[in-house]
Amino acid sequence: MFKSTLLQAARAAGATMQESFNGSFKISNKEGFNNLVTEVDHASEKVIIDIIQKKFPDHYIMSEESGEIVMDSAYKWIIDPIDGTVNYANGIPLCCVSIGLEHEGKIIMGAVYNPFLNEMFVAERGQGATLNDKPLRVSDKTDVLTSCLVTGFPYTYLDQPNGPLHVFDKLIRKGVPVRRLGSAAIDLCWVACGRFDGFYEHKLNAWDSAAGFLMVEEAGGKVTDFKGNHYSPYQPHIVATNGKIHDQLLDYVNGIQ
Numbered sequence: 001m002f003k004s005t006l007l008q009a010a011r012a013a014g015a016t017m018q019e020s021f022n023g024s025f026k027i028s029n030k031e032g033f034n035n036l037v038t039e040v041d042h043a044s045e046k047v048i049i050d051i052i053q054k055k056f057p058d059h060y061i062m063s064e065e066s067g068e069i070v071m072d073s074a075y076k077w078i079i080d081p082i083d084g085t086v087n088y089a090n091g092i093p094l095c096c097v098s099i100g101l102e103h104e105g106k107i108i109m110g111a112v113y114n115p116f117l118n119e120m121f122v123a124e125r126g127q128g129a130t131l132n133d134k135p136l137r138v139s140d141k142t143d144v145l146t147s148c149l150v151t152g153f154p155y156t157y158l159d160q161p162n163g164p165l166h167v168f169d170k171l172i173r174k175g176v177p178v179r180r181l182g183s184a185a186i187d188l189c190w191v192a193c194g195r196f197d198g199f200y201e202h203k204l205n206a207w208d209s210a211a212g213f214l215m216v217e218e219a220g221g222k223v224t225d226f227k228g229n230h231y232s233p234y235q236p237h238i239v240a241t242n243g244k245i246h247d248q249l250l251d252y253v254n255g256i257q
Contacts, residue, residue: 001055003124006099006111009051013044013081013097014115021116022091038089041065044081048099052077064207076102078233080207083112084183093117098185100210100233107233110211112185121189121215129218131193136219138242139194144249147197150179150187154203162255164202170252188212191240192219198241198249206233216240226253 020040045065052061056077061069063079077099082088084095093116100110112121121136123129129136141147149171153164171178179196181187185208187199192215210233213223222243223231228250231238241249251257 002101002109003122005052005055006101006109007120007122009048010097010099010111010113010120011115012047012051014113016040016044016047017082017088017095017097018115021088021093038082038085040088041082041085044097045079048079048081048097062206064205074104078102078107078207078210080185083185083208084181087182092182094181094186095183096185098207098211100207100214102210107210107214110214112189112211112215114186119189121192121211123192123211123214123218125214125218127218129192129215131189136193136215138192138216138219138221139197140244141197141242142244144198144245144252145174145176147245148177148179148195149198149200149249150181150190150196151199152180152182152184152187152201152204154201162253166255167200167253170257184208185212188240189215191221191242192216194242198239198245200239200249200253201237203236204233204238205236209233209238213238213240222246224250226250 042065045063058071058073060071060073060076080098082095083098088095096112096114098112100107108125110123121131184204189212190196191199213231216223223240225231226237239249
């Protein structure tokens with residue numbers, strides 16, 4: 001029942017995204033310059049919440065645009081109705097729906113759906129991860145200097161020592177290809193399927209990573225905070241890799257390299 005609801009909600013939200021893609025819709029700005037939200041974000045969010053509440057009216061919901069619908073429940077749905085809104089608003093098809101399901105503080109299931117590439121990533125704790133029903137595995141690279149990495153930059157950038165631009169600068173000066181797609185959920189899924197060998201970011205919210213980090217773990221990868229501790233989507237820092245380059249990438253992120 002959980003999985004069918006998860007997939008139904010993701011596909012319905014994806015259809016909502018497709019209906020208005022490259023069309024005309026209202027765009028407004030949240031905190032920080034170019035931190036956009038569109039009326040399609042709100043429409044996608046409503047579709048997801050309606051489907052979840054119809055099946056599980058007593059479940060807790062946390063969503064990027066509506067905030068929290070607090071319920072006394074062991075289950076929490078964590079929703080990003082469009083991850084990669086700037087891409088979406090500019091007609092760039094690197095954006096997705098991301099939904100994670102948490103039970104008693106642990107993410108147990110997640111789906112990330114890019115309707116424009118027709119890619120549905122699904123993970124279940126202890127059951128593996130799939131892309132369009134085919135099993136995922138992370139890459140086999142063992143050296144961060146020969147890896148292909150991906151990152152993102154926060155909308156509200158604080159000029160901190162060893163911050164996002166500093167780490168990026170160090171890596172690209174070593175000749176490491178570091179991409180910036182504009183969707184953390186897609187970044188994580190592409191680590192899970194081996195397109196990227198590692199991902200790091202300095203400031204994410206729970207809805208950005210709740211589904212994607214489980215995807216990486218279930219595909220055989222490793223996800224931690226910047227200190228190498230067990231990852232929680234409720235703190236801002238993330239390093240997600242194939243596991244083999246993890247400690248090396250942590251050294252770059254922490255200024256050891």
